[in-house]
Amino acid sequence: MAMNTFTNTIKNDLARTELFSPLTMSSATTFLWNSKMVAQINCRGYMTSQFMQPEPSKYSYAPNLEAKTFIQPEQPYYADHPGRFFYIKNEETGEMFSAPYEPMRVELDSFCFSAGTSDVKWIINKWGIEFTITLSLTKDLVVELWSVEVVNGNSKALSVSIYPCFSIGYMSWMSQSADFNAELSGIVATSVTPYQKVEDYFKNQELKDLTYMVADQVPDSWCCNLLTFRGEGGMHNPSMLQETRLENKPACYETPVGVQQFKQHLLPNEKQNLNIIFGPAKNVEEIKTLKAKLLAKPEQFKDVRQDYSDYINKGKGTLSITSPDADFDHYVNHWLPRQVFYHGDVNRLSTDPQTRNFLQDAMGMIYIAPAVTRERLLLALSQQKRSGAMPDGILLTDEAELKYINQVPHTDHCVWLSICLQAYLDETGDSSILSEQVAFEATPDAEPETASVKVHLDRAMQWLLSATDARGLSYIEQGDWCDPMNMVGYKGKGVSAWLSLASSYAISCWNQVCETYYLSSELTNAELSESKKTIAEFASAADTLNLQVNKHCWNGDWFARGITDDGNVFGTKTDVEGRIFLNPQSWAMLSNAASDSQYKLMNNQIFSQLATPYGVTMLAPSFTQMREDIGRVTQKSAGVSENGSVYNHAAMFYGFALYTKGQNDLAFDVLKRMLPSQQNADAQGQLPVFVPNYYRGAYYQHPHHAGRSSHLFNTGTVAWYFRSVVEGLCGLKGCGNDLLIQPQLPSHWPTLKVQREFRGASIELNVIKSDKIKDTVVTINGEVSAQHKICDVQAGQTYKVEVLLPLEK
């Protein structure tokens, strides 16, 4: 693997990550989204796109009737995988290739897959011509905007035919056809979403069952019929391209495709451009409107692209760092806030996000748009049950219903409330949220009940304490944070050591919130005394949780993962598989269940059993056979997903906990390893434009596969990543009215510069290591701060903060 497989750059003030060969990382992708759609774009031209109506739907389908399911990890590409391809024919020589690379796979003179924050470009050279293909979206429509710019770099004129070939695929067994619509001057495929029950006819009324592909130029010829287009030649050498013109062939209950021919005669140095829109529609009128809006004049495309870029840039975040590690900075300053924004702004394009995801994704938004965090917290609480329990998913629309995994009872959702709320309050200081009145979930047999956020949270914590067994350990039912750990407690007895620790931590967070943001408000004496009593009771309960986990789940070197329905402690030394789990260790650090000596013992075991070059795995050894007292996680492929991958969400908990323990080097190592890197490019196969939900683990069981990315960009990791950078690495954490200044640089970093917005103030932090001092010196606007904090931060102010760290630290 050459070290310049990919490059991080800044162009026009925007981040780009560029890959220079279609061969080295053939599965590399990036993604684009808006509130209505998401598209994952592979460097070679394959694409997976879906849009919300309001449930996820397709407009570019597989060649067969696919199951409706979530996006699969390590999605396998195959010859007929949906994609957007551009066959290019040299009209003088008859030579052909396809851009970006599929399906012809002809060698190019140069190749660049350039992932931008709001577009994707390919810059390809062949025959002395430069082809620049650009994909972007709009900020609120379901349409792909494609441009092909062609520049003839030869000293003589050249004629080429460009054949954009966009997969439409198998739309429906009920009805599917496609034809060229002369009025639109574009291809329109029509279908009827398959159904059998009459009630579904009415439900389906509003579905966008058409797929259109319209250019800003009249094509020289076209074909909508996949089988005929492909012919005996196949997609890698379509028969119809052997002829001068396409056959203008419709599809009539046949698999549609969108292919159009555009002949371009290029003088020396001449530049020509072709714009295309592609997407779903309800009817032809809608397409006409879109065409008028997008393709009538060249500047329209430019304008909507700018609008889209402006939308994406709303997610830029409030942090910028300059460290000795430019790749790390690139991710933290650009791709990280973008990924956090994606999660927080559109809720992973689900109508029933899992409660824990919804809350953690909202947590990430404190650094981007904290008003969104507030709104999401209140929405979640409005679906809380009076018992304090949280539902498995948060319904975002009136029609939404709990689907798939949200129909399986999990017991951890309350935990994330106080954690998310604490982060929100530390960032914003907005203590008014605690007195905000929110209704509990309506039930048919009871009067509506409304209470303050404070009361909601108290009940949530009480629910966590009530959902425990005689030992005081938390029931796991059919899963906690780990969805497929579904048979530890399905008989009603099994408990989760992790959840017990997480409950302890969540309660501590809630106590800190109350102490910092509630007690200080204007309470009556009676309220104050009542609140302090509650805090003391909660503190005692959290201690008890820690004690009980220690009593029942500490195996001498680490914490077990839980106790099954039948009373078997698992995740311990006696287990051949699933011997050690990461989460209980990380959260014992967070909850203070682990003493310093326990921490050292645990960490030794994490190093020896869980650490891999690609990060820390979630458990080891990976299960290779079903354990009926643990569940579905043990049936997953070894090293994949929850069964012992480097599951970044879990690894990130560990990294966050390490910062709380002052383990700066170890913590930074977690952050750093999470990013796809040049040296791991072969193994990971991913560009550092997002953190994937996992890298393959099972390092000792399947060494050749370890490190491989899932290529899934939905992950609870990123909110915690951002938080760890801000609060841990940069050490700029809010607390009450103040901003603490406690940077935690890895030992190999001599300096760090940070620009951060905080409650309307501008913080300019400059950290320098010095061998001239023994203790940290913090200077704020030129004055030494003994407390290492900016007290009573004022909006509108700029605070220049200088931190001198002793070299040893």
Place this chain on the structure above:
Amino acid sequence: MAMNTFTNTIKNDLARTELFSPLTMSSATTFLWNSKMVAQINCRGYMTSQFMQPEPSKYSYAPNLEAKTFIQPEQPYYADHPGRFFYIKNEETGEMFSAPYEPMRVELDSFCFSAGTSDVKWIINKWGIEFTITLSLTKDLVVELWSVEVVNGNSKALSVSIYPCFSIGYMSWMSQSADFNAELSGIVATSVTPYQKVEDYFKNQELKDLTYMVADQVPDSWCCNLLTFRGEGGMHNPSMLQETRLENKPACYETPVGVQQFKQHLLPNEKQNLNIIFGPAKNVEEIKTLKAKLLAKPEQFKDVRQDYSDYINKGKGTLSITSPDADFDHYVNHWLPRQVFYHGDVNRLSTDPQTRNFLQDAMGMIYIAPAVTRERLLLALSQQKRSGAMPDGILLTDEAELKYINQVPHTDHCVWLSICLQAYLDETGDSSILSEQVAFEATPDAEPETASVKVHLDRAMQWLLSATDARGLSYIEQGDWCDPMNMVGYKGKGVSAWLSLASSYAISCWNQVCETYYLSSELTNAELSESKKTIAEFASAADTLNLQVNKHCWNGDWFARGITDDGNVFGTKTDVEGRIFLNPQSWAMLSNAASDSQYKLMNNQIFSQLATPYGVTMLAPSFTQMREDIGRVTQKSAGVSENGSVYNHAAMFYGFALYTKGQNDLAFDVLKRMLPSQQNADAQGQLPVFVPNYYRGAYYQHPHHAGRSSHLFNTGTVAWYFRSVVEGLCGLKGCGNDLLIQPQLPSHWPTLKVQREFRGASIELNVIKSDKIKDTVVTINGEVSAQHKICDVQAGQTYKVEVLLPLEK
């Protein structure tokens, strides 16, 4: 299209149909089945296979996660479609091709796709070598038996490598892997059927989640990893085949494939053979057992193949004809009974066959195994409701449930009871069935009720009469025979003209049954008088149905299809689309609702509006837009399936009705056009090894697509086809204790010879047209029969029947 595109032959007493090019009919398929599996095999090597556990499952999957659905019509093949391929490398020249044809598509010296009744063969010549590839099944296991026989026809020795490459595909997102199992000396892919709910874990316990591919020889090398095997070359030129050996590469949470290399050094004229088994298993032990049973000695393969052939030959039927039309004879004598047997023996491999299919498929079995018909009738009646209504599907196992279309209420199911019972009684004379006691469907809130079949049928007919509106026309609810005609009556008011006529016909059939097989039994006078009264009442009710349809649905030239919820008569002259439907005309002929003059008017319209070169369409013009008062049928692609295709089931009703009207030429034309023919090969794309459920219609709307076969071999057509041949064309219909002799030859046939088993007797019919007579002369064993029937047929006897028909007839 050359006239020798395909050939019907007999080899070793068994029928074969052979295709001599992979290019002329690239979608041509045949199918094999047993009680546990079914496989549709495309001439170029693609394959769609499923097995029952007990619901349909896969062991050779698509490259992505497919929806679980019925087999789609006109199934589109794509590059990565599941198949069984054999790459062949000439070890001397390095040249390669793939057999049968996909995925390399290299020109062959000769090609033969030979569909047999119990096997499929390809005979391919290349480089002077003959490759014979054979696929068969076993009679009761889920395993494909593959053989590759190689004969070196060269005068010098030659070395080849044979690489069988069997698709395994995307098995599961939970877990999928594959490896070579040294003990088995074969490839085993393992997976876990995806699920999320703990109850499904227990349901899935018995699933066969492994796929195996084991040969009777140790391979020289192997690969189970699709992506690595394919490499940058693609399936049409796999990278791994460029090397001398395969990489022995497993799949580890990667898409599996089964590829093995077998090097063969062939002396001049030497023959070598390779046997492979491929299928699903629950565990490795099961595969070991299979290997021991099938691959331990060469004769085992031969024996199980013979057993399978014996099983298929149980469906040979009891009829053999020799007519002037050899192709017609070939289908009728071989492929027709086979297709009827498939339907009747394994119920289309469904656990909840639609009631109407279940009964009509059972009807076909009267000519093959009438005991099965009897058993199926009784099973169906055991699920009848006390009201007389029949459920939408018949549950065949305890776990089965009504799925898909069976959750939509249809009103025609009772109709098929008396029709099927009449056919059964006419064929067997088994009047004992009428007094068989059968329980009605159990309901939680009532005592069990048992009654005779006679009573069950009475109630069914009464239910049909009760499910009518004030006009006396039959409610359609959400469909009758036409499943997707689901919005004519979904509001509770719409009626079906077809169902009214079908009810009339069904009641007449029932009356005939009672008169012929019930009144003659030993009844008391009271019973006799009661029965006669019922018969008279039913006869009157049937007349009334006919009258009411005439009154409300005759438009002057044909019968309308029904009246919608809102009172609109549809399928009439004023309709621009769906102007005329075939079924009401055919069944008006059967029910005698149509007078002779009406029949002539109707038939003129059928000729001018519905007839096409590929048969009679079900309606015309096909709908091109939704009619909300008709329903889903109008949303299907024009000319496809129920929306105006040559839907053979409906066409067959028409053919059957034509025989009852003595329209011998028209009736035969229906039978004949239903068979894929040489001259229609381009349009139909199908071999005459089965009658498909439809050929595309919309002849005037989409002339280029008309005639295209659905390639679906599940169709209610074939039972009626058999019945039309026996009762109509051959005119050998049972009635009471007698066999009627009334052959109905098309005018261009001078002769017909028939060999038929009937109630244990052997009938040898010889029909000759003669210009020497004016009226038909029937001779039975040398004696003239004025009644044109064999009276009181005796089992064990042989009846030589000669029929002289006047030439004009």
